[in-house]
Amino acid sequence: MAAAARSLRAGGRRCGALPAPFCTAAPRQPPPGMRTHLWSRYREAKRVTKELVPSIMSNMLNPDAIFSNNEMSLSDIEIYGFDYDYTLVFYSKHLHTLIFNAARDLLVNEHRYPAEIRKYDYDPNFAIRGLHYDVHRALLMKIDAFHYIQLGTVYRGLSVVPDEEVIAMYDGSHVPLEQMSDFYGKSSQGNTMKQFMDIFSLPEMTLLSCVNEYFLKNNIDYEPVHLYKDVKDSIRDVHIKGIMYRAIEADIEKYICYAEQTRAVLAKLADHGKKMFLITNSPSSFVDKGMRFIVGKDWRDLFDVVIVQADKPNFFNDKRR
Known part of the structure; x- marks a missing residue:
């Protein structure tokens, strides 16, 4: 399956494996000089576009405006x-660091996680909003609007998972709808695939990946579902227990x-x-x-x-x- 998927992704196809009506001859080559002519036309059109469009559009559009698909008065x-x-x-960039550090400390102090996870710091460039997390496999990934995993974006801990391994695990790159979560993390099969949508979820994704990384690097057996729940609860407690609120109120100019x-x-x-x-x-x-x-x-x-x-x-x- 993995080899077949790689072949398809590479665009390869064996004619002998297909019925005769689907076997096509090699495409005809363009007449001599046609390729050069087309490239010349392309470069000229590109030059004109770069020179004319910005000058025209700059007088018509406000780059700071908000553009909507549906207008209303x-x-x-x-x-x-x-x-x-x-x-x-x-909020300033300091807020996500605050949430990450506070949740990390809650994992150590209240959930009895190894104190060594404190060596991990928040990386603002690690994750973006909209990523999915496979709760059972402990994998963070990007899935498109058609439920296809974007190969090269799948992380186990802080390391990229090879495409071949991803395809083998998921029998391809498509994730069935029933495994997907809605905005609030629910699906017909439970929290199989959790999507992180809001801005507050950025430190949660990073913390999940860091703790996964620690367990993997130190060959510690763990249950991914329990890890997900513990991190989720710790992030929640940063809010519910007032840790975040007290820190912001104590230094509003730093965080707001x-x-x-x-x-x-x-x-x-x-x-x-x-x-x-x-x-x-x-x-x-x-x-x-x-x-x-x-x-x-x-x-x-x-x-x-x-x-x-x-x-x-x-x-x-x-x-x-």
């Missing part, structure tokens, strides 16, 4: 809702990026009679200090409703409300 919208984290508030445009946008909406609400999972005192830093002491006057500790996504579908 915001004058028709009467109510605006905002999240807090990474919507009204943007000040944006003077935030107040201007909110004030403009309020001046035009728009209703606004804020809904967040973060606690009240934490939100208040951050909004005071970004918007000002009167930030509550801009909102009609403020909901904290909302427990999203359960907030939107919990019938107990």
Whole structure:
């Protein structure tokens, strides 16, 4: 199977293995001089494109604008809702290091993981949003919109897994839909493939890979599902136990990026009679200090409703409300 998959990926095909109607003759070669002529035309078109398009487009488009696939008039919208984290508030690069270090220490102190994992530091260039994690195989990877694993992106710990090994493990590179998770990590077969979508998941992916790396390098047997759960719980506890909140409140200027445009946008909406609400999972005192830093002491006057500790996504579908 692996050899066949490699052959297909390389574009190879044995004519003798196919029915006669599918055996085609070798493609005809272009007339003499045609290749040179086509390359010349291509280079000329490329030159013209590079010279003309930027000068034309620079006068037509604002590079700082937001482009949407579906347009709508915001004058028709009467109510605006905002999240807090990474919507009204943007954090500095120091936050992910804080989350990584705090969760790593929780693994050692509360889950009794080896203290040697403290030698691993957060690498902001290791992972991106949207990656999938195979909980049972302890593999981090990129899967496209058609559920195909992007070969060369599969990591076991901090090392790339060879393409041949990936194809052998998954019987190809396609992952069945029933194994895929939705936004909240659920699938018909349980947490088989967890997708990390939000920005807070970056330190979680890195920590998972670092601990996997430690166990692999030291030949320590472990259960990948339990490791995934322990790391997930530690990342969660950084929030729930208030570790992250206390650190940010103690040094707001280090962790929160000040944006003077935030107040201007909110004030403009309020001046035009728009209703606004804020809904967040973060606690009240934490939100208040951050909004005071970004918007000002009167930030509550801009909102009609403020909901904290909302427990999203359960907030939107919990019938107990």
